[in-house]
Amino acid sequence: MTRNHSVIYSGILLTIALLAVLGASDLRAQGRTASEVTISGKIIDAADGYPLIGVSVMADGKGAFTDIDGKYELKLPAGKCTVTFSYIGYKNVVKEFTGKNTSAFSRIVMESSATELADVVVTGVYERKKESFTGSSATFKGDELKSLGSQNVLQGLKTLDPSFKIMESNLFGSNPNMMPDIEIRGKTSVMGLKEEYGSDPNQPLFILDGFETDIETVMNLNSNRIASVTILKDAASTAIYGSKASNGVVVIETKAPARGRLQISYKGDFGLSLADLSDYNLMNSSEKLQFETMAGVYRDNTGDPFKQIILDNLRNERLKNISMGVDTYWLSEPIRTGFTNKHNVYVEGGEDKIRYGIGLSYGGVQGVMKGSERNTIEGNIDLIYRTGKFQFSNKLTINSLSTANPIVSFEEYANANPYYMKYGVGGGIEKYLYYPSENIDDYPVSNPLWNAHLNNYDKTAGFGFTNNFIFEWFILKELRFRAKFGIKKNDENQQVRLSPEHTQFDDVGETEKGLYTHTLTKDFAYEGDFALTYGKLFAEKHMVNAVGGFNFSNQKYLDYSYSATGFTEDQFDAPSFANGYPEGGSPEYKETHKRAVSFYLNGGYSYDERYLLDVNYRLDGASMFGAENRFRNTWSVGLGWNIHKEKFLSDRTDFFQMLKLRASAGNPGNQNFSAYRAFSTYKFNGWMTNVFGAGVIVKTLGNKGLAWQETINYDAGADITFWGSRINLTFDYFWKNTDPLLAIISTKGSMGVTTIAMNAGCQKTDGWEATFKISPVYRPSEGINWNISLNATSSKSRYANIGNAFNSLNESGKTSLVGTTRYYDGGSPTAIWAVRSAGIDPATGKELFIKKDGTYSFTYDVDDEVVVGDTQPKVEGVLGTTLYYKGFSVGCYFRYSLGGQIFNSSLFRKVENIGTEEVYNNQDKRALYDRWSPDHREAYFKGISMVQKTDKSSRFVMDENTLTGESFNIGYEFPDRMIRKLHISALSLQMSLNDIFRISSVRVERGIDYPFARNVSFSIGVTF
């Protein structure tokens, strides 16, 4: 009950706060003087002649806004004064009022300034001029992102903003169907939770057209539809999203239909993807055989002369093949040149009351591996209707998706030995590359081409729609009401089929061969939002903005799957041909249902555009918070100082166009741990009943005392623009403390569960990021502009107060073959822990270790582990340059990363640690060379051996510095005079190269299951 009360109290507090703000305006409105002149008129858009709503008109301490018809009225004292018209995204209009020229104010034309869009911060809840906003954020226009030629929106953001990081997956490479892990300003959560919950706890929140969305929708979005993307980074800008915002927010706005005559535009992208195999360094056939011989593969250890003869024959046969020229390059087999084509047609138009836009997009992406595809079709209808003081707008998107993944991973090809032939004597694909003769203890080696050529598949088809409806009521000039309602539904069907002839089923009975798995996922969500927006300038100096609102959301997700087995033939794959269900198999069903409600309040105040204050408060209630902890608070405060507006500076010099200092603090939370509940749940035993009937046992344990993760976030920054806007500098220092951390830790088995969600210590991160932009040549009137930009970021994290909570993770990490991450107080989440190595002792060929106390030893002891590196680079960022010359544009972006370390797993797995099983796989060339032997004592690697285990030591930790050619593009926009005859109003062409090269100080295999790709693309845009 007390909870309920506090909710009501909070509500009343919010109400009072709002009342105070609104009431103040009423008082202001009272004070009118007698000798007034009224000016009135209509403000219209220079581009299409339509009225502009909400333009602020200010003069002599009075202010007004235009209404729904673009009309305004302002009473001015008789006498001279200056009237300023300003509107977000438009150039200011300043007119002198002489006391009489009222007619000069009846029609005001305002020009849009597209370049100034970046000067507006779009948070998805409210919009604010960047100049008067205290938060740390970055806004990019759709065209800006588009010009990079990236595969999707997120890839482009990575190039433009240093804080936005896409974690490269060494395992999944450039697989178009894998959703990347994304971080804004580093991690706030302990790793390892993704495995537990399927959702990445460090992923930012995505907002599309004002509604929460998921990363897959963002990845599928045709980049031609995007109007702008805003990254919100610090507490002042993200706190409006409360308990979901601690990882930052990405706000995406799609284009709204433009007014005017019917316009048809077409945008086409055509691309090629090529696999980047330059990091593979595999042996050729004679090298491999030599390596195997040295490792003792062809020596029988039992001393049995008969077996020795078999082994000798085997070797001789392979030798013979090699001498005949057999040297198979397996890596090229699953690879192709992927062709990408994306099309977008958009028809738009309308008049004063109704505007419409109808779009159709198609995206066909072929991955660089054969059988890897992702096709999207998207149709959208945008409608805007205005009448009187009301505006209705609706965006409907219908999308369909089909994907396919290869069944055989790239690694299987990389493992195949080069001395095997791809095809048999008859030219057909054989099941085995090698089948051992009966008298020898050996395993058959299957042919990756065999499994690849069968009727196997892994395909997904999806269909969904999103409908977002927004109602706006312009109640008063300064007061606006907005109601939003969005529905999103998405169904996906995944079918995975393994043929009965797949080598996986070699050892099972006929009725268990082949496997078909069908998975159905259904996702349904709705979200509603009511908000009041208030903005008014008092006494010419006090600008007050306020937004108060209420938001509710509901999401239901279910996952339903079954498997069937016992297929007889490769060809016939219908599930009805199955013999039955796998033994003991039952359908799987998982349902997740979440609900949340929030109340929020944002207030912005600026005094004379010099001193700025932003305040946010949000109260979040969510179903997974549990009944006793239903609501949580988020707050933030931001302060700013526009020094360039200060008289002492602006009177003396106009050198600075902007010189702003800002700082913020707040406590956004993290809701990505959705699966966890506050109450216990039960399930049927399932596997048995008895005479008493069914029984139930506990399924998941609730934990009422669990506190949700919260990140205290401080930010201090500066935005500086000077030298006639030629130099831009943005700098931010941030400090974050996630306290408490929420972690899944393994427990004592006697607690009845093996893992438990727990609050354990905290994680502190501090770092900085900077963007520097200079335009050595800046002649906008001639269409000539040359920019150079450099952005950089650096951050450090460490754990505190975690004590022994992660002891078992540390212990299992120490004993496992891989895994160099440890959890200790003061340690970094990205630190590499290993025993220091002094190299290979030339005399004995053994590795010499350095113990904790600095002494040397031949014995490896896990307790000597220290930090030997950190995968987090000291500094990383992008260096870019763009040149515009009368319609031509050229851009180059290079990504650099300096001062990090890497545990070279290629050396660890494929040079040393090649055991009796791995020796049958092809290996890195370095496994043959630079190995210790009595004849080559000064070696970096141990001698060749199949039995010697190598432990994790600093010998495999290397400094990694990389330079990547992230984006090169060249474009041309045809001038009007050239295309007018063709009845074309705009025509542009572009070519870009992405990830075209990568130079690294470490040679390590990248893209284990799926290779990385280089991309070339061509784009065309036509508007009729």
Next chain:
Amino acid sequence: MTKRTIYTIILTLLPLCFCGCGKWLDIKPYDEMAEGDLLSTENGFIRLLNGIYIELNAEALYGGALTVEMVEIMGGAYAIGTDNAVWGNFSDLSEYKYGTDYWRQRFSSTWNKAYAMILNCNLLLENIDKEEKQHLFSGDNRNIIKGEALALRAMLHFDMLRMFGPVYSNSPESLSIPYYMAYTTTPEALLPASEVAGKIVTDLKNARILLSSDPVRTEGTRMEAPADGTSNFLYYRSLRLNYYAVTGLLARASLYFGDKASAFAYASEVIGTSASGIFPFVDRTLVTGSPDDPDRIFSSEVIFALSHARRNEIFKNYFDPSRMPNYVFRMNNDVFSRLIYGGSLTGGSQDDYRCRANWIASGTNRYFYKYSDMVETGNIRNTMIPLVRLGEMYLIAAESQSENLGNGLQYVNTLRSKRGVSSLPSLTRELLQYEYIRELYGEGQLFFMYKRMFAPILKSATGNDPQPSNEIFVVPLPDTETQN
């Protein structure tokens, strides 16, 4: 509308939004049962209790590890070979190599499963004691449910103590295992064995009081469904930890903890019940009569058993001679013919009902058929895995004769007379052990008997037996318990 009216309307409407959200946020999951929903009726508690009984049939618990498999191998019951291809990891266990990866993992999963069931008991107990739930129960059901849950918790702790705790007779004060009396998110500390013993006995005694009006005391075990088709909750009492099962567990625990007087008193009470016909000795004709349908587990004597729907799989997985050339669990031939069911001074005879019902010859070997199905299907006897039986009560009564084992001779001989074999002239520890083996073979009690007596584990007829030691009798705690 004036501005003032507009603001007034807005401000009066706003607080309305704040009401009613709390309820909207309460979501009941569909694919699982929320605790609040499940435990809102008597039937919910009954389902949860039954769920625990069912889960005890898991292979990590009494459906394998704690009856026929792991603990019985440790008790030396089976002749385990050394050929890896046939015997796999069993060879290591029969040599008491508890440290291998496989067995560490196996002990760990038994431990985890046992404590997971203890957790279920504690959740049930926590809820049943709540004030608002008192009115849910009809008749004496609340006491019965609570009593059984308490007894289950005690039994599981007791078996973990016997497995992982010290040899109690030597070092009762050594640290042993944790005892969980409530659901908690912080782990409990390891306690000295004597403290665990105290808690086990307390829980069992409380359970016994709660079960004092158990219908088994007046109506017997009632091993069939009620004729009127009503709930069978208070029927099939020997498939539940009934009043006498708890008394039997108290006898077993008291003996293990060296309290022989109590052990004798509790065992005597159960024996006395048998005389009044609640747990009658098995009918001779059911054992030796129709060879297809012998009552191999002597079901009328079973005081507490689990009901395993596919019990025949236990026979097929471990004992069925047609498993050859794979491993088959059976007794060492010499031990069988010279000590247990043969030999001059051992009291062994092949006429013993226990031999005739359970041991079938095939070639020169005898195979163990206790868990094999009868021809007649659908019989509840075919599902029972006995955990407490009458025979053990006689042997406990004999063993608990203070100082002079000879005083217990009468109990052993009474039991023997019901097995169709002649009386023993005198009683020694070895003779008592042989009787335990005959009575409880394949039921997971033998290892604990040797541990209780700190005696060599009988594995051969030639005295070549593993000598008692802590290395053999004390299984190391699982890694997850010591490392976290």
